[in-house]
Amino acid sequence: MTRIKAHFDGRVFIPDHPIQLPAGAEVVLDVTSRSPSGTETNGPTDQLRRAREMVFGSLEVPPLPPEAMRRESMYRDDA
Numbered sequence: 865m866t867r868i869k870a871h872f873d874g875r876v877f878i879p880d881h882p883i884q885l886p887a888g889a890e891v892v893l894d895v896t897s898r899s900p901s902g903t904e905t906n907g908p909t910d911q912l913r914r915a916r917e918m919v920f921g922s923l924e925v926p927p928l929p930p931e932a933m934r935r936e937s938m939y940r941d942d943a
């Protein structure tokens with residue numbers, strides 16, 4: 865197996881570097897798109913994030929401080 869980096873021009877994949885294959889050689893492409901920063905944008909985590917956003921919308925939840933997770937905090941009556 866050989867990994868080939870390429871760009872898609874809207875019709876065909878254009879390799880970034882010369883490839884030693886005969887003309888007409890049959891190949892199988894597993895495509896993983898990347899953002900301009902070089903991070904994968906089609907991996908399982910990204911797919912799950914997009915699916916979650918489709919169902920629930922964008923969830924921006926602030927992290928809970930560690931003291932809020934302590935058992936004593938659950939029974940405290942601050943009211």
